[in-house]
Amino acid sequence: MKSAQNLPLLVASLLFLPISCRRSENFQQPVAGGALSPRTETQAGIDEQDLSFTSRNGNQALINLGINYSIIAIADGNLDSGEIDEQILIALPLNKPDADLELIIASVIPAKEQYGVVWRLPLQTGTLTGITLILDDITGDGRNELVVSGFDEKGSHITKIFxxxxxxxxxxxxxxxxxxxxxxxxIVPGEKLRGSGIPVSIVVQEIDEQNNLDLIETTWTWDSEAYIFKASAPSQVKVDVIQEDRMKNVYAGDVEKYEEYLNGPWYRKNGLETSLDYVFFDPIKDEILFHSGSILEAYAWEVSHRTTAKRLYTRLRNEVIPSIAIGLSINAESWDEIEIISNTDWAGNYNRLSPGLQRNLEAREATLPSMLTGVWQGQNDTEIVFDLPRIQWSENGSVHTGIASLFSLNDKLVLQVQSIKENGAMDETFTWLVEYEEGSDPLRKSIFLIQAQLEVGGARADNVNPRRFEQVIISK
Known part of the structure; x- marks a missing residue:
């Protein structure tokens, strides 16, 4: 299993609002068909006696299960038509050596006006690695279903939908x-389902016992009258003849062999053009980097599973925002081509990046400046500390943190900042145009931040009054 770290995103502007780590006391009406990012937690490092469990992403248990349970995962979201969110937990009973994991749902009990357990179900396995909890509209009725997935002690892929x-x-x-x-x-389609109004289909591929490169495929479709997914007749999917010995080694190899094959940069295919979108696999650092012209996201490579000859399933966690955890499936199509299957914007086909093409892409991106580092002072003791992609903003006695990205858009420098709450959840997003100046004696740098909006044609200034920040470098 891989070590757990986490990654950057980007997003927009620089005025942060006060941050609260408490759960809101005024529950809001949920948006129909809304989606919750996967929120998961491994069992490692959990104190069995700790009754106030808080997951790595900041979600706090709203119920007390007692000392005989260890909470493994938590997610918050709305599953019914009520106004108040439920809390979903996966917990391991500690007083029974062979006990199965339990799926537990907590909701507000009106008579007590507090959260309590309203539903629970054994998951028929005592071990589940790479757990993801996803709330999304799977049946197309505009409301959330709960998807629980992971791998059991035998390495089998488990998925349950409620x-x-x-x-x-x-x-x-x-x-x-x-x-x-x-x-x-x-789960097909592999993109975000919210608001589609169309039920998904689910494709299950089992390894053919007669030839472990071939698959037995079953498609499950939604039957609204029976209110259940129903399976089609299984069909055989034959793998094309493998021409290269090195791909035979990948298909027959273990997780380490597959990760060795992925090692390095891969760029996304975009028709006949060379895209600036690429992914970098680093099995040594247990890290996967996704990069676009304006976005850099770094994920800790937590755990991987071989599912079929072509497929590697891996679970990633954002290195900067722990509440972002995603599952990623990778198909090895050839030595120089992979397919990434994910409900994120990074899904698609990628080609291995040759040294020559890599130098070309680096030259095209070299125009983006890297001048925003260190401490910058503004008026009224306002201060910004840049350690991209991290940023810290101090103003009026309050300190706020976030994720920042600096990029060029139609010859304009754009700074996007995503503020982060103390519990790790993403808060507001802001966008600024940046004008940069350098003076001398002493070396004085200035930036002017102009509030802006991103549009189809580029970035448009919202305010003509820029905020000025200075950095004075004292030469030795």
């Missing part, structure tokens, strides 16, 4: 899909 029927209450939640596969389980 749903509350229309006009039902949280206690009416039922299982609408449950599969365990020695292979792949893909």
């Amino acid at each position: 749903s509350v029927p229309q006009n039902g209450e949280i206690t009416d939640i039922i299982t609408v899909f449950d599969a365990t596969a020695n292979g792949n389980i893909d």
